[in-house]
Amino acid sequence: MTQQYLLDCMIQGFPEEFHINTLPELLETCSKELEKDVDMKLIFINLMERLSNYLSDNASSVANL
Numbered sequence: 654m655t656q657q658y659l660l661d662c663m664i665q666g667f668p669e670e671f672h673i674n675t676l677p678e679l680l681e682t683c684s685k686e687l688e689k690d691v692d693m694k695l696i697f698i699n700l701m702e703r704l705s706n707y708l709s710d711n712a713s714s715v716a717n718l
Contacts (some may be wrong), residue, residue, distance in 0.1 A: 656691045664700050665678035697701065 660683070664672065672679070683693060 655708075656687050657693070657696065660687075660693070661696050661699075664696060664703075669704055672704060673708075 685692070
């Protein structure tokens with residue numbers, strides 16, 4: 654529960670550009686370091702929706718990534 658809460662706080666605390674640029678590292682760290690019983694489904698759904706909304710609203714930013 655604690656890992657899930659901390660990850661959710663981290664995701665909410667950093668801007669979308671940060672998450673876009675560090676997504677591979679985030680996914681790798683989560684797969685290796687989190688406890689096996691941590692339910693990440695809702696957190697990743699929220700992150701992907703947030704990034705999707707950001708990229709659709711900022712289409713010109715996609716070219717710069």
